[in-house]
Amino acid sequence: MKLQLQIKMNEALFLRDPENSELGKNILKHSVQLIHKAGFEAFTFKKLAEDIGTTEAGIYRYFENKHKLLVYLTCWYWGWLEFQISFHTNNIKDPTVKLKRVIKLLATAVEDDEQTNYINESLLHQIVISEGSKAYLTKQVGEDNNQHFFKPYKDLCAVIGGVISECNHKYKYPKSLASTIVEMAHIQNFFMNHLPSLTDFGKNKEDREIISFLNDLVFSSLKKE
Amino acid sequence: MKLQLQIKMNEALFLRDPENSELGKNILKHSVQLIHKAGFEAFTFKKLAEDIGTTEAGIYRYFENKHKLLVYLTCWYWGWLEFQISFHTNNIKDPTVKLKRVIKLLATAVEDDEQTNYINESLLHQIVISEGSKAYLTKQVGEDNNQHFFKPYKDLCAVIGGVISECNHKYKYPKSLASTIVEMAHIQNFFMNHLPSLTDFGKNKEDREIISFLNDLVFSSLKKE
């Protein structure tokens, strides 16, 4: 039996559900490839259409504009990651062990998950590192937030914040620490690869070192005296 | 006597030095206002030219494109901030006191500094929060970095990393902790104002709380056992 993981997406993000048609799945698949290759600024619906072998208008029937497509992809990623986390931390009682596992999942390069053949999770992970924050660093952040575009990200942070509180009920900043871990797992990765002097990992460029840093950061804060 | 603070800028960032002419200073002044108002995506040289009362071609004589202008402004900001830090921590011996002061300067809303009349530091600070990371989150990071476009940012982080090491010589991640503080001072501010559920500061929206969080984070990590 082949399980197919379906992530329920916010319907305001698309005009036509891309997961319900071949063209839609192709849009997702090729947009991940093209954004990864060209970067979000140089990415256009025209190039995407050429890649797929359809027309620009064809893409516009699915997504209003490239911003919504980016938000869609990041949402998909955060939803997928929350599932990964709940799956891999299932049955772990000790919140400390759990939190360590979460940090590892956040900061480790993702392998392509064969379960969803139309999205390459490894490429998407790299896109979220380089382009993910552009989904909310806009003037429309308020409106987008009103439409719940960032719910998957918030949900993930809320879960992590919960584990943090379990580790230390008296810790005062569980939510901020959660978003700090998530953001820093990505930013330190980006810096390590592109601006290494901003990190202590420039020599080896190992995810493992980012994990150590984050563990140190988090568990120093949560240590009870 | 009126002191004029001049920040030495990387000459590869501009075609003609904007600080050497009225038009150039107007470009800086109005671009800060316009980017703040419209956001970087909607900001164009045409609108900027209209704002100033010059032509598009006039702007292009100073800056190759809006990306370089953004990099210019962020560099200016980091240079200015490094000066603020060196000024306000001058003569402080105790590295712990120094680091606290640095965190405060990073996370506190900036007042417009009358010394430079053509750049509104308060607006620029907000631009750096919302748009600053777009200066390096691009496909051209590598080339831009080769041209030393991020030197002011790196210099600032190096200074902070130095203070961190002074606090605890055995701490293993001074550079990453430094970039974490700088990034988080901004990101937590953005989240507090636009996606408050990602922080613990949503109720009061006070810079003071971000400072407390960062102090807790940093000094837990640097505590020697």
Next chain:
DNA sequence: TATTAATGATAGTAATACTATTATTAATAA
């Protein structure tokens, strides 16, 4: 067989991101 839904093909528009040319003005040097 008729109807509808999705796609393909083509065209068109307004705005963006530039480049080029020529005229005008202001500053400076011969």
Next chain:
DNA sequence: TTATTAATAATAGTATTACTATCATTAATA
């Protein structure tokens, strides 16, 4: 003083981007 240069203004033009609209074709379904 005039001649020269440098900066700016005015105008035009191009390729690309970010869309919208229309109509024909095909596939699925009633």
